[in-house]
Amino acid sequence: MVRQLARIRQLTRRNHRGRSPHRKMIQQLTLSLIPHPSFSPSSRHLILGLVAAIAGILLSTLLSSPAQSQISLPLAGGETTIQNRTSRAYEQPAPNLDEYWSDRHAVGDRAFEAAFVTAPANVNPGLGPLFNGTSCAGCHIKNGRGMPEKGQRVVRVSQLVSETSTEAIAATHGSSVPTSPALETEVPGANTPPVAGIGLQVQEQGVYGYAPEAVVQVTWQERQGTYGDGTSYSLRSPQLQLSLPDGTPLSEGVVFSNRIPQSVFGVGLLEAVPESEILQLADPEDGDRNGVSGRPNRVWDIVQQTEALGRFGWKANTPTLLQQSASAYFNDMGVTNPLFPDADGNEDINREILEAAAAYVQTIAVPARTLLDDPQVQQGERLFAANCAVCHVAELHTGEHEVPAW
Numbered sequence: 001m002v003r004q005l006a007r008i009r010q011l012t013r014r015n016h017r018g019r020s021p022h023r024k025m026i027q028q029l030t031l032s033l034i035p036h037p038s039f040s041p042s043s044r045h046l047i048l049g050l051v052a053a054i055a056g057i058l059l060s061t062l063l064s065s066p067a068q069s070q071i072s073l074p075l076a077g078g079e080t081t082i083q084n085r086t087s088r089a090y091e092q093p094a095p096n097l098d099e100y101w102s103d104r105h106a107v108g109d110r111a112f113e114a115a116f117v118t119a120p121a122n123v124n125p126g127l128g129p130l131f132n133g134t135s136c137a138g139c140h141i142k143n144g145r146g147m148p149e150k151g152q153r154v155v156r157v158s159q160l161v162s163e164t165s166t167e168a169i170a171a172t173h174g175s176s177v178p179t180s181p182a183l184e185t186e187v188p189g190a191n192t193p194p195v196a197g198i199g200l201q202v203q204e205q206g207v208y209g210y211a212p213e214a215v216v217q218v219t220w221q222e223r224q225g226t227y228g229d230g231t232s233y234s235l236r237s238p239q240l241q242l243s244l245p246d247g248t249p250l251s252e253g254v255v256f257s258n259r260i261p262q263s264v265f266g267v268g269l270l271e272a273v274p275e276s277e278i279l280q281l282a283d284p285e286d287g288d289r290n291g292v293s294g295r296p297n298r299v300w301d302i303v304q305q306t307e308a309l310g311r312f313g314w315k316a317n318t319p320t321l322l323q324q325s326a327s328a329y330f331n332d333m334g335v336t337n338p339l340f341p342d343a344d345g346n347e348d349i350n351r352e353i354l355e356a357a358a359a360y361v362q363t364i365a366v367p368a369r370t371l372l373d374d375p376q377v378q379q380g381e382r383l384f385a386a387n388c389a390v391c392h393v394a395e396l397h398t399g400e401h402e403v404p405a406w
């Protein structure tokens with residue numbers, strides 16, 4: 001299931017006066033050229049939408065400088081959209097937060113920036129002993145994507161084994177397989193057996209006195225090709241080699257996946273999309289024969305202690321932003337926390353800090369699309385709609401969420 005979106009048009013839901021409080025009116029806040037099939041507004045709602053759209057156009061005309069004059073609707077993140085083309089565009093709070101959530105965003109911002117160091121220390125102790133990076137912001141550079149480099153990338157690993165031994169390992173998953181420092185969060189029985197001594201994620205760095213779990217070497221392979229019109233291109237892809245710290249190559253049958261840090265803006269909206277809407281898009285056996293078979297990922301929700309829809313990470317491996325953040329503290333930084341304490345139950349950070357980091361990523365603004373009247377951008381949009389939108393769905397709708405503005 002692809003959650004990366006061409007544009008998310010957020011439809012906020014409000015109580016509809018005169019109806020039961022549970023019946024919600026959907027108010028469309030962005031001007032949509034392609035009407036959504038489930039959106040059948042009465043004329044009053046349409047007018048509301050138009051008024052909002054016209055007000056939006058007027059406002060953006062009034063507020064924008066000449067250099068930004070191409071910036072207009074559609075709003076990529078509904079009411080969380082901002083007009084910002086600076087290098088800080090991904091680091092803004094959503095403009096529609098109330099005071100409570102603005103404060104939480106500010107506190108979370110500091111948690112996201114905090115660089116951890118080896119304990120004991122006065123400020124942010126608890127790094128490691130094994131880790132990949134020292135702060136959230138050090139990997140998610142300016143809240144955008146990071147680099148495929150040590151200190152930022154995360155290499156995930158799994159042990160390929162025969163079917164029978166997969167079952168044996170899966171049955172004891174997380175308990176008897178020694179992984180340091182981590183117990184992992186896949187659904188029990190999932191077909192991703194951890195690698196003995198490493199787990200499912202390679203910690204490439206260790207604090208003083210600790211060897212990293214493995215050494216990752218990257219070489220780049222260039223491949224030349226030609227487009228249909230004869231223009232040539234060159235694509236490069238990373239080739240990874242993993243070895244133990246003493247130089248021995250990792251055993252046969254270890255499969256790995258090199259992950260760069262994703263951008264983190266807009267993920268709060270994705271968290272607010274009801275599960276049912278995502279499941280509706282599933283097409284596991286390609287029933288509509290468009291060549292694409294979307295399959296929802298089921299993962300383990302450690303707060304609810306139940307299986308849940310995976311939403312975050314490249315392979316949708318985590319169900320919530322709280323769990324994504326807790327797992328980042330634990331697996332990426334070696335910082336134990338209420339969701340992932342150490343074996344003795346100790347925690348390097350308390351619930352307040354963990355929740356602040358999660359609240360921060362929940363409440364980041366989405367920059368508006370730009371250069372909408374550039375012919376090349378328009379051609380790209382048409383190509384995207386024809387070739388990519390089958391997976392990168394153009395529109396999703398938010399439902400109930402703990403952040404009331406969503």
Ligand code: HEC
Nearest residue numbers: 132133135136139152154259260261312313314325328332
């Ligand atoms: C060592 C680098 C690193 C650190 C440190 C790190 N992250 Fe990440 N983050 C990643 C990578 C890599 C991914 C993609 C993970 C995957 O696919 O398995 C990711 C994914 C995410 C996502 C999911 C984004 C999406 O679009 O689904 C969120 C949210 C996130 N991180 C938040 C955080 C927070 C909060 C912290 C700090 C508590 C943090 N990260 C620390 C590297 C890092």
Ligand code: HEC
Nearest residue numbers: 001002004145262263292314315384387388389390391392
């Ligand atoms: C068959 C489904 C499918 C189609 C069709 C598809 N994509 Fe993707 N795309 C994905 C998936 C899945 C990912 C996430 C990749 C991963 O998890 O490793 C992705 C990731 C991406 C990313 C990275 C997003 C990020 O946050 O960094 C970009 C950019 C992208 N696709 C662009 C395109 C474009 C442009 C097209 C059309 C030419 C396209 N995709 C067509 C499934 C698809």
